[in-house]
Amino acid sequence: MASLVNSRGSVPDNCSLGYFGADLVSPQPDWDPDPALPTSPLFVALYDFAARSTNELSVSRGDKLRVYKEVGEYVVARRLSGKSIGYVPANYVAKISQETPSHHLGTTPWYFSGISRHEAERLLLSPPNEHGSFLIRDSESSKGEYSLSVRNQAKVSHFRICKCPDGSLYVQKGHAFPSMEELLAFYTENWKVIQSPLVKPCVLKTPPEKDEWERPRSEFTLRKKLGEGNFGEVWEGLWRNTVPVAIKIIKQADMKAEDFTKEIQNLKSLKHEKLIQLHAVCSRGEPVFIITELMKKGNLHSYLNRKSLSTLHLLDMACQVADGMTYLEEKHIVHRDLAARNILVGDDLTCKIADFGLARLLKDDIYSTSGSTKIPVKWTAPEAANYRTYSLKSDIWSYGILLYEVFTYGQTPYEGMTNQETIQQITRGYRLPRPSTCPSEIYLVMLECWKGNAEERPTFFALREKLNSIYMADANLFAVCIQRIYQ
Known part of the structure; x- marks a missing residue:
């Protein structure tokens, strides 16, 4: 029991720092020289380059390099003055026609x-x-x-x-x-x-502006399709045949191009242990790849179907999601599609929020309440479903539905109702009943999330504090019971 309680407050040692951090690239890639470059030509570094992972090589302007291989927009190189080998951007180096003593x-x-x-x-x-x-x-x-x-x-x-x-x-x-x-x-x-x-x-002009998040599509290999949703297909893949990643594929035809750059900039700036970390994007050409960390246990909805989780386990997961959403709330980022399917599970029941903000990238006819209706109506606040008025308060409503999913082990809300019937019933004041597996104090939190007046709903900060206090009280009570059993 102690390990479960302690895990609530700890920060994972491998918490990502953005981009492809050094903790993600420990396996060494294949450095075998390219047969097309048998003589390992001599190059010179035109600009300073600081390695951003263990697979890259730091160089200073004027360094002489042996280049062994060309890989997309990079070369595999070694400094003449050292033994380390790594990737250097190809536009940071120039070939030397002959070796002359300097x-x-x-x-x-x-x-x-x-x-x-x-x-x-x-x-x-x-x-x-x-x-x-x-x-x-x-x-x-x-x-x-x-x-x-x-x-x-x-x-x-x-x-x-x-x-x-x-x-x-x-x-x-x-x-x-x-x-x-x-x-x-x-x-x-x-x-x-x-x-x-x-x-x-002579002064070298500033090196060509290079977005460290933009990577050539050739660096990624698709291995296994994990699923498909409103935001496209999701695949398990490899970066440079080494680093396991998740790759979300979005067709540009389904996107609002004018919003893409702004939204991706938002994703790059968000770093929290309970959010899926963006690693890279491939936005030049089609389709668009959004590359994130890989959570090996899949989405929370599927994981809940195992029904082997205790109430404390479920409450711990709910607290983790509330923690991540509190961070988004502080950053004024609206998720728009908060649901168990968009929460990913890793080792030690770590939960992280995925797909935050991506709904804004999809065209209105793709993500709307009309036509084939791809909007997740049963998770959507009434003001958002009826008038497309999304806010942090509409995310609070969705979080209440997520709590329902968690404490029913993945049961679909409003089962047996159509989307239209769901909206009509909610408008008339109907709310989901308390599940038999849900503690009454958690159900009261759900009802707070489902207030008809959006302004009366709590904040994520308040929800996080409330759920944490419930968790600690239950954990302490459980620990006392266990102690009595073994006395």
């Missing part, structure tokens, strides 16, 4: 390793660079030597930097310098000698 230059802001004359011109002529921007690069024609590229108004001038036998450097014969720094200092001061002012080192 000595200490890699740490300087004006040295760009491994880029061509054409690439130097492209960089210097791109914002935020202006007249007087310059860089040093490896010479393409003379191994071991360098070139100075300078932006002069709307064009780029290139100057060969030759090397003397003693290692000194020069642009003009007879005028050598012991180091690149001294050479640049001289021509910065005496720029008229080359008719090109050296004002400031």
Whole structure:
């Protein structure tokens, strides 16, 4: 009994922190080099990249890399200076045409390793660079030597930097310098000698904006269909053949495209131990994939059919849902489809809320009270079913129906009634009777949720506090009874 009570207040060690956290990617993927790239070409990092999981590789601008494989929008790479291998965004690296010694230059802001004359011109002529921007690069024609590229108004001038036998450097014969720094200092001061002012080192433009949540569809493999509902099909799948995930597939034809970006931004910002964590989206092309954590025991409605759960177990589940909904209430997020089928169950009877907010993405003719009526009328507050007035208070009504499902072990509410009959009866004041398996104090909570006047219904915060107090009282009473039995 103690373990059940203790589990109520604990935070899972593997609580997701968003994206594909390190705790989700412990299995090592297949790093075998691609047969198409047998020579492992040399690349250079164009931008800093911080790894976001154990399968990714952190690199700093200027790092030289061996690239073994191309995977969608990523490459599998290893730094020359280390042994770790991992994924790096392909647009963060560039191939080096030849290996040239850079000595200490890699740490300087004006040295760009491994880029061509054409690439130097492209960089210097791109914002935020202006007249007087310059860089040093490896010479393409003379191994071991360098070139100075300078932006002069709307064009780029290139100057060969030759090397003397003693290692000194020069642009003009007879005028050598012991180091690149001294050479640049001289021509910065005496720029008229080359008719090109050296004002400031070339600046890399900000790397292409990359949404860390947007992933190529090719990274995901569908394995087993788990179900189908108002929001599309749900599959069990794998990310990069390694990480188990749940994949919700939505047809773009059924979606309000103008709401998708805003709604997905909402989902990205929500993090709570009782909400299913969004991991990624594939929104480019059709169909849209929404990737979330996988809860192995399926949805609560199916799980309840086992009928092997005690009243305390059921109450614990109800408290967990109230906890998650309190968080959504604080964030002013309306679920619109709160029901046992949208609560997922994991190990240790952990319950998490799924599909919050997705109803807003579906077109009105897909999710409405007319026609083939896909709206879940028997879970929907009367003001929402009749007038599509959704609010946190309509979610409270739905939570009352969820409590009914929980304490009847998954029984369908208003069984035997059509949707139309259900709405008519509710409008006349009818309420579901107390199930024989439901404690009277829980039924009183249900009736509070089903107040006809939405403003008279409690908040989720109040419900959570009420149910927690009932749970603790019942748990303590149960513990006393057990103690007496064994005395």
